[in-house]
Amino acid sequence: MTLSATSHAAASPAKQSLSPLESEPASTELDRILPQAVELVKQFVRSGQDPETFVTPWPSIAALRQNVQLDLPDVAAAPRGGEATDAALLDAIRLILDNSVNPWTGRFLDKLYSAPTPVGICADLVLSTLNANAHVMSASPMLSLAEERCVEGLCRVFGFTETKPDGLTMPGGSSANTLAVQTALANIFPPFREQGLLGVAAYLAEKHGRTGSAARPLIFTSDQSHYSLDKAAISAGLGLSSIVKVPCDETGRMDPEALSRLLESAVSSGSGSPFFINATSGSTVLGSFDPIPALSALAKRYGCWLHIDGSWGGPIIFSPTEAFASQMAGSHLADSITINPHKLLNVPLQCSFLLVRDAASLGANSLDAGYLFHSKDARENAAMKTMGCGRRGDAVKLWLYWVRYGKRGLGEHVDAGLALAQRVVDYIRTEKAETMELGPLASPLFLQVCFRPKPRPGQGRGEASIEQRSAATRHTHRELQQRRRFAVDFAPLPRGIGEFVRLVVHPRTKWHDLQELIDQVDDIGQAYWSQASV
Template sequence: MTVNGSAHGNGHVASSSRSPLQLEPSSTEAARVLPQVLELVQGFIASGEEPESYVAPWGSIPNFRKAISLSLPDTVPQNNDDALLEAVKLVFDNSVNPWTGRFLDKLYAAPTPVGIAADLVLSAVNANAHVMSASPVLSLAEERCVEGLCEVFGFTEKKADGLTMPGGSSANTLAVQTALANIFPRFRAQGLLGVMQQLIEEKRAPRPLLFTSSQCHYSLDKAAISAGLGLDSVIKVDCDATGRMDPNALDAALTAAKESGAGTPFLINATSGTTVLGSFDPLPELAAIARRHHCWLHIDASWGGPIVFSHIATYSDLMKGSSMADSITINPHKLLNVPLQCSFLLVRDADTLSANSLDAGYLFHSSDRRENAAMKTMGCGRRGDALKFWLYWVRYGKHGFGHHVDAGLHLASELVDYIRSKPDQIELGPLADPLFLQICFRPLQPANGVSDVSQNGNVVAKQLSGAEVKRRSAATQFVYQELKTRRMFAVDFAPLPNGIGDYIRLVVHPRTRMEDLKMLVDQVAEIGQLYWQQQQQA
């Protein structure tokens, strides 16, 4: 072999790079390797579409750890693709396969092929979206997606803005920090000590308080820790039976905190699509309360935000009042099936993000935040995740997003009817009103099928004793473990509000087949009967 542009024996031009990371021109390596990797990708997708494919390759994490080890070699043969391709194959062979449509465990599911193409484009461009000069089109795509999302949420009175963040938790945390810096101007330079001094001078309680529902995502607690507030600064407000924050309880909690001197409210977090029940807090009522108490209103719409695209007024109206919020989090990587990660923080007033800006002459060569997205956040390096959402928007359109969401809503409604057709086998838990995409249910002991289930098939929680709650929770956990062992469905379980115990929590993704959903319910009923029979024989 010769170097510096001389020909290899195979006819390819050699790379002039001295790095072992480029022993040949990248275009040559890509032409050889990428088609082979793409073939493995296509095989993974195709295997997921087979009716008998497992959704999870292992029934337990301990067994997986015993069977799989990953090598970290010191040296490898040059120009040998075998080890690389075997490693890629190992990943596919031992990963949860969302393409089965039976991954119903989390709030995300399989992307579409457009998403895979978008990720490939991002990797090929490999641009850092911290400044526009390094990522012109990626930055423009982010700017355009932010504009589109702000428009649908009604952020039109002022010049709105936003940016992508590495997950909804990060977006919520930035919202809390941005609120602190705007409501308490001393926070930016002096931190919480300055905030406390300001409040003392104003004869207000020197602890800033964040109010959110008892069903909120745990990221609000983490945001309080990250911002230096501490968990004691997070006040959890009671919800109604369907998981929605009670506005009267919120108003009372805010008033009590100020009158007792416990603290000074500065932020109210509304949840649009809770993690367990899929409930939406009443935004107009909460917005009015936020204004009356001079609080920043943040909406965590990480999961439920895309309902704004729905063509069904009952559902799209759940986001009415979003225009009165100060900030909103939405994760297209959940309900809209954009590949992980793709999350946005939107703000109604672009100037509020200036609280996060710093002068870095080595990086930012203008004061225009549109040209320097890293000015808006606490980080620096940023992946151009908005490109994925933009390509989805180009591919499916805003109306396509709405039809996608509505398909899931119809599936969920049909499945609830199917569960209610089995009142002697399945106990249906509380549902969001209106029903969203989470359905909680558990196996019911036949003898109890009449005494504690109402006419609509839901459990009457007040009639369950503590011992009975434990019994039914144990049955739920048995079903969960057996489903894991069978590996045909991936679902989770969760404790439900009001102390009624654990239920299987099913996330109905819009692309799931109804026959698979019915099969899951049937398996829960079957496994549940097995459990109760074992208990009788014990």
């Protein structure tokens, strides 16, 4: 029998909630406020699709702080619910939307993520409705099944087919990378789980005669890798001195010969014990992919765990184009892989996975908690695999995308972005050769294009220095911020060549928007150089 709103209202006080958080049946409250909230969301999305809408509402964070105040009232506007309380809530939602970056413009090109699709909004609504903790399957049966299924699908795509693989969602790529380091420590150095780094030192002394600094576990990663590897070293108790940065070639790929020399030097000089090699697949600035087979060979030679940080570039494995998907060649050789569907695949934040080639390796993170885990089956107790407990069922977002678009559709989405990035490069090379300078490009090209304005031939009094060109980049970035039409970032590029505008070409971006952005950078830059003394 279903209890109607009318019968609830007439119920005795003993049958009513005493909490002000439920002054009426939830279905009644939702009937009234959800359509209004959804309409505000739809208006926000429609606004983003208007070519005249600014991508950012304020030209600076300082301006936002000066003009927007968020209240924390002691007493509700109208206690115990009702339309007056609804008005305050809807005003608060409107305030958030009106003063936020609007990714639906397609002109938010600043970071490695962009707007989700409508499927993603529906997925988040489902997750909020269920409000289920995915730490144990009994609390989240369908969310846990979705996670299990997505892990299986991702492991298959990456080639983890000859072992019993596993994985789980994590709250971001940094957390996944950190868990990979902790899992590697516990598997390569068995005493680590019980005795920590003291146990590691004793183990290395007993097994390999390595003492003092020679017993320090070392992580090897490229000098273009994400800073989360440094954070992982801190979190694992290793310290930043345990990180060895490996030089890259001019396209941002780790140099295997340099890695080999550094590994051998660490062992022969007694400066540390290599245990972890990180391969970056899609670096943050240039979008470069490290050569996985060459790094795997070195990992085997030195007994290291091979991890792939594919947070950004990992989804290229979905591409139906062999030349693109081959960037992940050798992924099946890794011990663990991080991938963030919330970036390139446009799944809503957050949706990140850590995958492992051998499911048993995650057992190093498991503890017996009889009040929570009522079986030894890790499939039923995902929190056994990680250092955390509370977990959102983020995998269901990827599962719904996979259902909606299929593996082929996700791959074609990636290909669309790669085609756009090539068109950007071609446009700068052919139409802006005299006034724009391209930075180093990943080879093959990925989704980042770095460029900056340069003086026209004969403009100024001489050749502009690196610092002067970087100053032009910073000026251009500030002017774009003031205009609020585009959001892009800038970054210092490797080998001391200075700062460039860093454009992230998202697959759903319209070409005319990209062309307009390049033209604006060109116009701003030339106006700058016409006033500059060089």
